[in-house]
Amino acid sequence: MGAKRSLALASRLRAGAYAGLRGLKPILRAAPVDWLVRPYYGGIGSVLMFHSIVERAPKSPIECDFEVFKRIVEHVPKLGYQCVSLDQLAGGEFDPRRRVMVFTFDDGYRNNADLAWPYLHERSIPFTIYVTTGFLRRCALPWWLLSDWFHDDGVTESDLRRSFAWTDEASFAEVAAKAYTVGGRESVERIEEAARRDFGELIQKRFEAEFLDDRQVSSLAGDSLVTIGNHSHTHPVFKGLSEVEIDAEFETCNAILRGLTDRAVKHFSFPYGSRSQVGSREVGLAEAHGFATIATTRTANLFPKSDTRRSYVLPRIAVNSTTSLRDLELKLSGLVPMVMNLGRRVPTD
Ligand SMILES: [Zn+2]
Numbered sequence: 001m002g003a004k005r006s007l008a009l010a011s012r013l014r015a016g017a018y019a020g021l022r023g024l025k026p027i028l029r030a031a032p033v034d035w036l037v038r039p040y041y042g043g044i045g046s047v048l049m050f051h052s053i054v055e056r057a058p059k060s061p062i063e064c065d066f067e068v069f070k071r072i073v074e075h076v077p078k079l080g081y082q083c084v085s086l087d088q089l090a091g092g093e094f095d096p097r098r099r100v101m102v103f104t105f106d107d108g109y110r111n112n113a114d115l116a117w118p119y120l121h122e123r124s125i126p127f128t129i130y131v132t133t134g135f136l137r138r139c140a141l142p143w144w145l146l147s148d149w150f151h152d153d154g155v156t157e158s159d160l161r162r163s164f165a166w167t168d169e170a171s172f173a174e175v176a177a178k179a180y181t182v183g184g185r186e187s188v189e190r191i192e193e194a195a196r197r198d199f200g201e202l203i204q205k206r207f208e209a210e211f212l213d214d215r216q217v218s219s220l221a222g223d224s225l226v227t228i229g230n231h232s233h234t235h236p237v238f239k240g241l242s243e244v245e246i247d248a249e250f251e252t253c254n255a256i257l258r259g260l261t262d263r264a265v266k267h268f269s270f271p272y273g274s275r276s277q278v279g280s281r282e283v284g285l286a287e288a289h290g291f292a293t294i295a296t297t298r299t300a301n302l303f304p305k306s307d308t309r310r311s312y313v314l315p316r317i318a319v320n321s322t323t324s325l326r327d328l329e330l331k332l333s334g335l336v337p338m339v340m341n342l343g344r345r346v347p348t349d
Helices: 002-032 032-043 066-078 084-093 110-122 143-152 156-163 172-178 185-210 213-219 243-261 280-288 325-333 337-341
Strands: 045-050 052-054 064-065 098-108 125-130 226-230 268-270 293-295 312-314
Touching: 032 325, 032 337, 052 066, 052 110, 064 066, 066 110, 084 098, 084 226, 084 293, 098 110, 098 226, 110 185, 110 213, 125 268, 143 172, 143 185, 156 185, 172 185, 185 337, 213 226, 213 243, 226 243, 243 280, 280 293, 325 337
Parallel strands: 045 098, 052 064, 098 125, 125 226, 226 268, 268 293, 293 312
Antiparallel strands: none
């Protein structure tokens, strides 16, 4: 079987297994099945992945209600986990008899500093914010938020049609749907150009309200519980980039963060870290760049670093407002990752 066909088959199997898991969810939630899989799939612990933490009704899967966030933070120690930083994880500086938990946040949302930081600091819980420096400097655009920004500001459908009137008649939604695919860079550029031309003031206002700025990153870095990680400069799909472009993403982001934090930047998370967006070439380039840990969005728990790897490649457990405490337990036990990865413990391909 060709590599392409076997990949397609694995992806169909994975989708089928996940659909089956969703159907079984009510039974699994009630049944004490965790202890069966935990010894094989629980690993040495987990890395939790958050994005935006909000105090209003969440509008998208990357937003987590602050109340849900607090419940999860309080539940983790009750499950026997020790919370560690990425440096402690990579350096093996933890009690080997207890599972580890790492809290991470992607993109650099301002609410990470306003809401999550005081809450975690008060409990002495270390955490990492992976910052996209193009958002920090307002020169890259988080295009996935534009629909909400336009909607909140009362921008009408006809305004949008006028601004995003591309020659091939593609709608804003059609172009946006392609933006996170491997060939999506052109779509992102088309959206950015029109959005900045016609909605520049609105975009600037929302950037200030929703994303960290230089001063906040420097203050965060002054807290020994906080790690500032690299989340690229422009938030591209890495599989669509050349090696030179990938190095520039690592280096530009590192240089800006080093300047603001006065610390070496040792940890990286891929923007869009799924199988179709990040592969072994991209992970290898991040390892060659010297990052101590490299986070993806593959769903799995942590297993000890293999001797052949220069860096610790971290799958993560995504959390948002729809994650109940029982759902979290099923993920941490390894049951959900086991099904999603078709039985493999460490999804690195
Ligand atoms: Zn991101």
